[in-house]
Amino acid sequence: MRLFAAPSLLGAIQPQGTTVLVLILVVLLFLSFVLAGAEVAFFSLTFKDINLLKSKQQPTYKRIVDLIEQPKILLASLLIANSFINISIIIISNLLIDNMSIFELFNAVWVEFVVKVIAVTFLLVLFGEIMPKVLATQNNIRFAKDFGGIVYGISYLVMGLSKPLVKYSDIIERKLANKSASAYSLEELDHAIDLTTNETASENEKNILKSIVKFRNITVKQIMKTRMDVSGVDQEISFDQLIAFVREVNYSRIPVYKEDLDEVVGIIHTKDMVPHLDESATYNWHKLLRPPYFVHEQKPIEDLLKEFQSKRIHFAVVVDEFGGTSGIVTLEDILEEIIGEIKDEFDEEDSDYKKIDENSAFGLDLRYFNMGDISLTDGRGNPIGEFNPRDIAIGGTYSRRLSANLGLGISARFIHSNLSGNMSASGGTESRPGVSVGSDIGLYHQKPILVGEKEGVWSWGLTLSNIGPKITYNSAEDLDYIPTTFRAGTAYKINVNSTSSLTFALDANKLMVPTPPTYKTNADGTLATDSNGDLIIAAGKDPNRPLISGMFGSFNDAPGGFQEEWSELTLSFGVEYLYAEKFALRTGYFYEDDTKGGRRYFTMGAGFTMKRLGLDFSYLVPQVQNHPLAETLRFSLRYSIASIAAAN
Numbered sequence: 001m002r003l004f005a006a007p008s009l010l011g012a013i014q015p016q017g018t019t020v021l022v023l024i025l026v027v028l029l030f031l032s033f034v035l036a037g038a039e040v041a042f043f044s045l046t047f048k049d050i051n052l053l054k055s056k057q058q059p060t061y062k063r064i065v066d067l068i069e070q071p072k073i074l075l076a077s078l079l080i081a082n083s084f085i086n087i088s089i090i091i092i093s094n095l096l097i098d099n100m101s102i103f104e105l106f107n108a109v110w111v112e113f114v115v116k117v118i119a120v121t122f123l124l125v126l127f128g129e130i131m132p133k134v135l136a137t138q139n140n141i142r143f144a145k146d147f148g149g150i151v152y153g154i155s156y157l158v159m160g161l162s163k164p165l166v167k168y169s170d171i172i173e174r175k176l177a178n179k180s181a182s183a184y185s186l187e188e189l190d191h192a193i194d195l196t197t198n199e200t201a202s203e204n205e206k207n208i209l210k211s212i213v214k215f216r217n218i219t220v221k222q223i224m225k226t227r228m229d230v231s232g233v234d235q236e237i238s239f240d241q242l243i244a245f246v247r248e249v250n251y252s253r254i255p256v257y258k259e260d261l262d263e264v265v266g267i268i269h270t271k272d273m274v275p276h277l278d279e280s281a282t283y284n285w286h287k288l289l290r291p292p293y294f295v296h297e298q299k300p301i302e303d304l305l306k307e308f309q310s311k312r313i314h315f316a317v318v319v320d321e322f323g324g325t326s327g328i329v330t331l332e333d334i335l336e337e338i339i340g341e342i343k344d345e346f347d348e349e350d351s352d353y354k355k356i357d358e359n360s361a362f363g364l365d366l367r368y369f370n371m372g373d374i375s376l377t378d379g380r381g382n383p384i385g386e387f388n389p390r391d392i393a394i395g396g397t398y399s400r401r402l403s404a405n406l407g408l409g410i411s412a413r414f415i416h417s418n419l420s421g422n423m424s425a426s427g428g429t430e431s432r433p434g435v436s437v438g439s440d441i442g443l444y445h446q447k448p449i450l451v452g453e454k455e456g457v458w459s460w461g462l463t464l465s466n467i468g469p470k471i472t473y474n475s476a477e478d479l480d481y482i483p484t485t486f487r488a489g490t491a492y493k494i495n496v497n498s499t500s501s502l503t504f505a506l507d508a509n510k511l512m513v514p515t516p517p518t519y520k521t522n523a524d525g526t527l528a529t530d531s532n533g534d535l536i537i538a539a540g541k542d543p544n545r546p547l548i549s550g551m552f553g554s555f556n557d558a559p560g561g562f563q564e565e566w567s568e569l570t571l572s573f574g575v576e577y578l579y580a581e582k583f584a585l586r587t588g589y590f591y592e593d594d595t596k597g598g599r600r601y602f603t604m605g606a607g608f609t610m611k612r613l614g615l616d617f618s619y620l621v622p623q624v625q626n627h628p629l630a631e632t633l634r635f636s637l638r639y640s641i642a643s644i645a646a647a648n
Contacts, residue, residue, distance in 0.1 A: 018096065019621050025092045026604060026619075028085050029127045034147045035082040035154065037132030039075065041143040042068055042151075049141060063148045064141075067155065072170075076162035077155040086124055093120045126615070131583055131608045139580050142499050146579075211338045220304060221297035223337055224318045224327040232257050235265055240281040246270050253315045253330075256289060261325045264292050264317050292317050297326050301334050308334070359401040365413070367393040389419045393438070405447050412439040415482070419473060431473050436482055438468035456494040463487040464512075469547060481513040484551055503576040505588075508569055512551045514543040515568070518559040567593035574603075582609050586618070600624065605634075614638040 042064070045053075050068060053061045067074050097116050136143040144151075155162075232255040233245055246254065256266045266289030276283060293316045295304060308314065314331040369391045395413025402408055418433040446459035464486055470479035489507035496502055517540025520528040528536045539559035543550075558564035574588030584607040592599040605618030620632040 021092055021096055022604075022619055022621075025089065025096070028089050028092070029123060031150070031154070032082060032085050032089065032124070032128040033132045034150050035078050035085065036128050037136035037143050038147060038151045039078050039082075039136075040133045041136035041140040041147075042074060043071065044137065044140045045144070053141070060145045060148055063152055064144045067148065067152060072166045073159070073162050074151075074155060076166050076169075077158045078151070080158050080162055080165070081154045082128070086128060089124065089128075090120050093123065126608065127606075130610070134610060135580050135582050138582075139499055142580075146500075208339060215337060216300060216302045218301050218337060219297065220295055220299045220301055220316075220318055220329050221326070223301060223333045224297065224329040225333070226327045227261060227325055230255065230261060230325075230328050232261055232264070233268070234258075235286065238281045239276075239279060239283040239285045242268070242285055243273070243277065246273065255292065255317060255328065262323075264294075264325060266290060267292050267315055294319050295329065296321075301329075301337065304329070305331075305334050361399050363397045363399075365393075365395055365397060365411075367391075367413075387419075391415070391417045395438075405445055407444045409442045409444070410440065412437065415468070415471075417471065417473075434471040434473045436468050436471040438466045438482060440465040440467070451494065454494050454496075456492060458490070458492050460490040461488070467547075467551070481547075481550060484512040486510045486512050499580045501578045503578065505574045505576070507572045507574075509572075510554075510569055512554045514545060514550045514554055515540060515558040515564070516543060517541060517557075564595070567595055569593075570596075570599075583607070584616075598624070 045064075045068060050065065053065050056062075094116060097119065231249045231251060233242060235256050235258055237245070252270050254268050254270070255261070255264045256268055257264050266286075268285070268289055272288045272290075273285070276285070276288075293311070293313055295307075295316045295318055297318050297320055304316065308316075308331050316329050318326045318329055320326045370388065393413045393415045395411055397409060397411035399407060399409035415436045415438055416433060417435075419431070440463060442461060442463040442465075444459070444461040446457055449456055449458050464484070466482050466484045468482050468484070471482050472479050487507065487509050489505065491503055491505035493501055493503040517537045520536040520538040522528050530536055541553060541557040545553060555565065558568065560567075570590070570592045572588060572590045574586060577585045586603070586605040586607065588603045590599060590601055590603070599622075601620045601622040603618050603620055605616065607614065607616035609615075614637070616636045616638075618634045620634070
C-alpha cells in the first residue's frame with residue numbers, strides 16, 4: 001500500500017495581507033538600499049568629480065551638484081530617512097514573523113526572539129549596509145546618477161526636520177569641538193581611505209594604504225610563524241641528512257637547535273651549503289652556522305624592520321617572556337603586512353581546483369533537501385505517524401567548450417531519498433529509503449547580437465536531467481521512475497548602460513516519464529482485467545516499460561492525445577535587472593496546467609555577489625488562495641572558484 005504525505009503546517013493569516021506586507025517590506029528594503037548607498041556615493045565624490053559634473057548639462061548630473069552643495073543637510077536627511085525606514089522594516093518583519101505558526105511547536109518565546117533578531121539583523125546589514133555601500137564605493141558617480149531622483153525626493157520630504165537638527169548640531173559642535181587633527185582612530189582613517197580614493201585606485205592599492213596606517217600597531221606575535229609551523233634541525237645530524245632535509249622543506253634559512261627548539265644555537269643558510277655539496281657525510285657543517293637573532297614576541301614590527309635594515313638580516317627567532325621559542329619571523333612576513341601575501345615557487349596553493357585544459361572544467365556537487373516534519377497517512381487517510389523526509393545527492397560534473405559559442409555538459413550523481421523512514425502502512429507494507437543514480441546532459445549556446453544601438457547576448461539551452469533507473473520505497477516489484485525532465489530555454493540579455501543589464505528568459509519543462517493510462521471498467525464500475533488478471537488499457541500505453549522506452553515514449557502516450565501532452569508542459573518567464581555585476585532584482589511567473597498540478601505563482605527575488613560569495617533569495621506569491629506554497633521564502637548560497645582558476 002502506498003504512503004501519502006500531507007504538510008502539517010499551514011499559513012495562519014490571509015495570503016493577501018501577508019503579500020501586501022511583503023511588498024511593503026521589499027519597497028522599504030529598496031529605499032534603505034538607496035539611502036545607505038547614496039551616503040557613500042555622494043560623500044566619496046572628489047573635487048575633480050564635482051567639477052566634472054558641473055560641466056555636464058544633463059538634469060541628473062545637475063541634481064547631484066545641487067544636493068552636494070549642502071552636504072550637512074543632505075547627510076542629515078539621509079540619516080533621518082534611513083532611520084525611519086529601518087524602524088519600519090523592523091516592525092513589519094516582526095509582524096510577519098509573529099504570524100508564522102511554526103513557533104507554536106516550540107512553545108518557547110526565546111526561539112521566536114532569536115529568529116527575529118537574526119532575520120531582521122540579516123536583512124538590515126545585507127541590504128542596508130554591505131550591498132549598497134560596496135556598490136556605491138565602486139561606482140559612486142553612477143550610483144548617484146541612477147538614484148539621485150529618489151534621494152532628492154526623500155531629502156525634500158524630510159527637509160523640515162533635517163535643517164533644524166543641522167542648525168543645533170552646528171551650535172553644539174562649535175562649543176564642544178576640541179578634537180585635534182592627529183586624534184583620528186584607525187577605523188576613521190580606514191573609512192577616510194575608502195571615501196577619498198576614486199575608482200582609479202585598485203583594491204590592492206587601498207589595502208596597502210590601510211596597512212601602512214596600521215603598521216605601527218602590529219607586534220611580532222601577530223605575524224610570526226608559530227612554533228608548530230617551524231621546521232628546524234638538530235645540530236647532531238650528519239651533513240648528508242642536512243642536505244636531504246633542506247631538499248625536503250625548500251627553505252632558504254633553517255634554525256638549528258640543541259635538543260629542542262627552546263635552545264636555538266644558530267641559523268643555517270642553504271646558500272652557504274652550496275660550495276660544500278660534494279663533501280662527505282662526516283663534513284663538519286657547524287662552522288657554516290650564523291648566530292641567531294632573538295626578538296621578543298611583543299616587539300613592534302616597525303622597530304624590527306629598522307633592525308633588520310641596520311643589521312642586514314632577514315630572519316629572527318621569537319621568544320616569549322620565559323625565554324622559550326615561540327616561533328620565527330622573517331623580513332617577508334613584515335613586508336606582507338603592507339603589500340599582501342608574497343608567493344614564491346615553493347609555496348603551495350590553498351586550492352582544491354584542478355584545471356584540466358583551456359576548454360574543460362570539472363566540478364563536484366552536494367545537494368540536500370529537507371521537507372520538515374510531515375504527517376503521514378495511508379491510502380484511506382489513516383494517520384500512521386510523523387516523519388522528516390529528506391533527500392541527498394552527491395555527484396560530479398564535466399563541461400567542455402565545443403566552439404566559441406557552444407558548450408556541452410554532463411553530470412552524474414548518487415541519490416538517496418528517504419521519504420517516510422521505515423514506517424508501515426495499515427496493509428502491512430513497510431517503506432524504506434530509495435536509492436538510485438541519475439545523470440544529466442546539456443547543451444548551451446550563446447551569441448552576441450546588436451539590436452539597434454544596444455549590445456546584447458542571445459542564448460539558448462537544452463537539458464535532459466535525472467536519467468537513471470527506477471527507484472523503490474518498499475518492495476522490489478513496486479518500482480517508480482525518477483523524475484527525468486527535458487528542459488528547453490532561451491534568454492536575451494541587453495546592456496542598458498555600462499553598469500546595468502536587463503535579461504528576459506523563457507523556459508519550458510516536460511516530465512519524461514510515462515503518463516498513467518485510462519483503464520477499461522466493467523458495467524458495475526470495477527476495473528476490467530484480461531485472462532491473466534492484468535488491467536485492460538482503454539487509452540494510453542502500458543506505464544511499465546523499460547527506461548529508454550518510458551522516456552521517449554512519454555511524448556505520445558497520454559490518454560488524451562496531443563492536447564494532454566501539451567498540458568504536461570510547464571512554462572516559466574523571468575526578468576532580471578543586474579547592476580554592476582553585483583546586485584540583481586528578479587521577478588517571474590510559473591505556469592502549470594490545472595490537470596497536472598495547477599501550480600501558478602509569481603516570484604520576487606534579489607541576489608548579491610561579492611568576490612567569490614553569492615547570495616540569492618526569492619519569495620513566492622501563488623495565484624490560488626490557501627496554497628501550500630504561500631509564504632515560501634527560498635535561499636541559495638554559492639561559492640565560485642573562478643578566481644582561483646584564473647590565478648592558476
